[in-house]
Amino acid sequence: MSTSSRMNFAGINNIMITPFTETEKVDYDSLCNVIDKIVSKGVHAITILGVAGEAHKLSDQERSEITVKAFETVAGRCPIIVGTSSNSTKEVVSASCFAERHGAAAVMIAPPKGLQFGPQLIEHYSEVAKSISIPIVLQDYAEVTMVDLSPQNMLDLLRSVPQIAAIKLETPPTPLRMSETRQIVNDDIAIVGGNGGVLFFDELLKGANGTMNGFAYSEALLEIWNHWNNDNQKSAEKSYFWILPLLTFEFQPKIGLAIRKEILRQRGWIKTAVLRGVSSYLNSEILSDLSNIMKNLSIEDKYDNN
Structure with missing residues (x-):
């Protein structure tokens, strides 16, 4: 059995946030609640300890505890995918082994910061794969x-490390x-989008197998996916453009x-x-804009008041 057959990466994979208390401690009660709520909506998988989970701000102990709680x-x-990225190969290996021991379906690993494609990057992923x-x-x-990995770089990395x-x-x-990569990568390799789902429909048109992002209304992404997966492109497009104002507002730099x-x-x-180590960005004007978008969409009536 190939490694790729152990998990179907298609569909909606929610990248989990890490909730904090007012004093910036990990709020484990909220963590468990938000995970339970999102899983109950029917997402196909979740990913913990990604960039949106502020993993880089967490201690080793906190990352371990979050993994266990999840x-x-x-x-x-x-399925649960665990982010195990680090600039240290040794740390990635340790975190990946821990994730596997606790039942992870896969691990998500970004290249070490600034390490461009070449023998060192291949060795980094090879050591983890071993x-x-x-x-x-x-x-x-x-x-x-x-x-910046070109589609050809990614293909060469996949050939060198088949476990990707x-x-x-x-x-x-x-x-x-997405289109350029899909054209040269074997169909056995899943390619999914991210970036808050802002270009989700466009990515599907170009060959994406799904999306991995943490958009706060995963129900809307599931609606798009279900239409698409049922060969109803027009309905998928309609659902996408309906939610697009909130997708773009949420994904602001x-x-x-x-x-x-x-x-x-x-x-x-x-x-x-609360975000750890960051003063609130959300002033009254931004909150008012958010409220107006959500009211215009009647999104709470559709998803929260039924």
């Missing part, structure tokens, strides 16, 4: 990693990049994660919208 909460209802038996998701996110079973493609322009957490707070899924 698996306890999900209780087998859907240490685990579960698939690896390659996170292509040049804005954060400062590593999926690519999370987030380097813009993602629809074009610098304030996007704060907006996402605020929406989840308003839904009653987490207690605070």
